[in-house]
Amino acid sequence: MGGEEPPGVAARALSGPGPADDLPDGLLVADRDARVVVFNTAAERMTGIAAAAALGRDFRDVLPLHDAEGRDWWKCLAPYDGLPTRTRHPERSLFLPGGTELLVTAGYRRGDGGRVERFSVCLRDAQRRARQERDRADLVSTVAHELRSPLTSVKGFTATLLAKWHRFNDDQKRVMLETVNADADRVTRLITELLDVSRIEAGRLEMRRQVVDLPDEVRKVIAGRVAAGDAEDRFRFEVRGALPEMWLDPDKMDQILGNLVENAVRHGAGTVTIVVEPDAHKEGAAVSVRDEGEGIPPEAVQRVFRQFWRGPGGNRRGGTGLGLYIVKGLVEAHGGAITVRRAPGGGAEFRFTVPAGAPDHAS
Ligand SMILES: Nc1ncnc2c1ncn2[C@@H]1O[C@H](COP(=O)(O)OP(=O)(O)OP(=O)(O)O)[C@@H](O)[C@H]1O
Ligand SMILES: [Mg+2]
Numbered sequence: 611m612g613g614e615e616p617p618g619v620a621a622r623a624l625s626g627p628g629p630a631d632d633l634p635d636g637l638l639v640a641d642r643d644a645r646v647v648v649f650n651t652a653a654e655r656m657t658g659i660a661a662a663a664a665l666g667r668d669f670r671d672v673l674p675l676h677d678a679e680g681r682d683w684w685k686c687l688a689p690y691d692g693l694p695t696r697t698r699h700p701e702r703s704l705f706l707p708g709g710t711e712l713l714v715t716a717g718y719r720r721g722d723g724g725r726v727e728r729f730s731v732c733l734r735d736a737q738r739r740a741r742q743e744r745d746r747a748d749l750v751s752t753v754a755h756e757l758r759s760p761l762t763s764v765k766g767f768t769a770t771l772l773a774k775w776h777r778f779n780d781d782q783k784r785v786m787l788e789t790v791n792a793d794a795d796r797v798t799r800l801i802t803e804l805l806d807v808s809r810i811e812a813g814r815l816e817m818r819r820q821v822v823d824l825p826d827e828v829r830k831v832i833a834g835r836v837a838a839g840d841a842e843d844r845f846r847f848e849v850r851g852a853l854p855e856m857w858l859d860p861d862k863m864d865q866i867l868g869n870l871v872e873n874a875v876r877h878g879a880g881t882v883t884i885v886v887e888p889d890a891h892k893e894g895a896a897v898s899v900r901d902e903g904e905g906i907p908p909e910a911v912q913r914v915f916r917q918f919w920r921g922p923g924g925n926r927r928g929g930t931g932l933g934l935y936i937v938k939g940l941v942e943a944h945g946g947a948i949t950v951r952r953a954p955g956g957g958a959e960f961r962f963t964v965p966a967g968a969p970d971h972a973s
Contacts, residue, residue: 627651636712636733640669642726644690656733657706669731675704675714689716694724703736711736745917752918756800756930760793803932807917810939815862817943819970822858824895825849825886831867832884840875850887853895857967862940869933870899870960876929877921878903878957889963894946900959905952914950937962 628648630637636653640646649664649672657673664672675683683704698717705711712733719728767786771778778786809815825847832845867884874882880902889896906914906921913919915938920931941948946964953959 638664638669638673638731638733640729640731642721642728644668644670644729646672653733656712656735657710658708669729673731674707675712676707677702677704683714687716689718689729690726694720701734713739749917753800753804757797760796763793764790800930800932803930803936806936806939807932810936810943815939815943817859817970818861819857819859819967822856822860822863824853824856824858824863824897827860827863828867828884828886828897831864831871834868835871835875844875844882845871846881846883848883848885850885853886853888854893854966856895856964857969858944858964862943866937866940866962867897867899869937873933873960874899874901874903874958878905880957889965892963892965894963894965894967896961896963898959898961900953901957902953902955903957905956905958906950908952911950915948
């Protein structure tokens with residue numbers, strides 16, 4: 611190939627990140643001479659190859675993909691010499707020399723006589739896909755299990771009461787009915803959570819933004835806990851600095867705050883401290899909820915936001931492990947982010963940020 615600078619390099623240097631860099635999938639585009647003209651950020655991340663090292667080179671050298679049997683994929687495909695009627699290739703699982711598995715699709719742009727003008731290759735993270743599939747299978751079995759245990763108790767107690775009504779005194783009957791009642795609540799709660807999960811997964815969360823007084827929302831959540839029987843001096847609330855006008859979905863905010871505070875009370879210990887402050891990095895707010903309990907073990911920090919993850923004792927405390935997954939989904943629906951770390955005095959500290967937002971029609 612000639613000594614002149616390949617067009618892709620110049621274009622990228624001039625314009626910075628291009629539209630292809632916004633894609634979650636890796637994209638490689640080769641020109642009619644098989645030279646790479648686009649190599650986006652996702653492709654860099656998945657392959658570990660820098661765009662600067664890829665652009666202008668023959669794409670077959672840049673991405674020496676092979677299949678599970680070790681066959682050179684580009685030799686099998688012969689993209690530039692194969693049948694001129696081919697327009698695309700369905701998804702295949704292929705490997706880079708280091709063993710990284712990628713899901714690859716490809717498509718052609720052809721000119722006169724079927725000559726390849728452009729060849730585009732889309733790369734997807736195979737590990738992520740496998741994880742999603744595993745998660746889905748896990749979800750079904752976990753849901754079945756979680757629904758069955760309260761229903762087994764509902765069925766057991768109602769059957770016993772119906773069959774032997776006169777053998778129990780009022781107190782015994784009351785205890786059984788209370789258990790049935792609590793188990794029915796549990797099923798309802800689980801189903802509500804599952805609906806939230808499916809909305810989050812399908813990206814169908816509807817946002818109803820309005821001006822929200824965040825400190826006021828926190829006060830409401832605390833008042834709700836106190837009304838339900840928690841000691842008032844268990845909570846400490848602090849507002850540090852003035853917040854911008856916040857356009858948020860108030861119901862979702864309640865859900866986020868309610869979940870974090872409930873976790874701090876249920877899984878944590880000691881005083882629950884909630885701090886609301888302006889976000890130092892962005893126009894928005896940051897909220898942290900911390901307690902003085904045992905906290906989250908460092909090795910579990912990656913996992914707490916996953917579906918159905920419960921720490922030791924989490925099951926005993928009657929949770930389903932969906933709470934934090936939903937919280938994360940709701941925070942992200944606001945354009946925010948959530949993290950967890952060890953609180954300065956021990957215990958867990960969950961901190962989320964949300965941008966100030968704008969009225970729905972403007973965003
Ligand atoms: N403040 C906390 N301190 C210690 N552990 C916590 C805290 N918050 C959450 N955890 C751990 O993280 C796990 C997951 O929390 P998550 O809210 O997702 O589920 P859950 O509370 O068990 O059930 P639910 O779906 O009812 O919320 C909990 O089971 C608990 O082990
Ligand atoms: Mg919870």
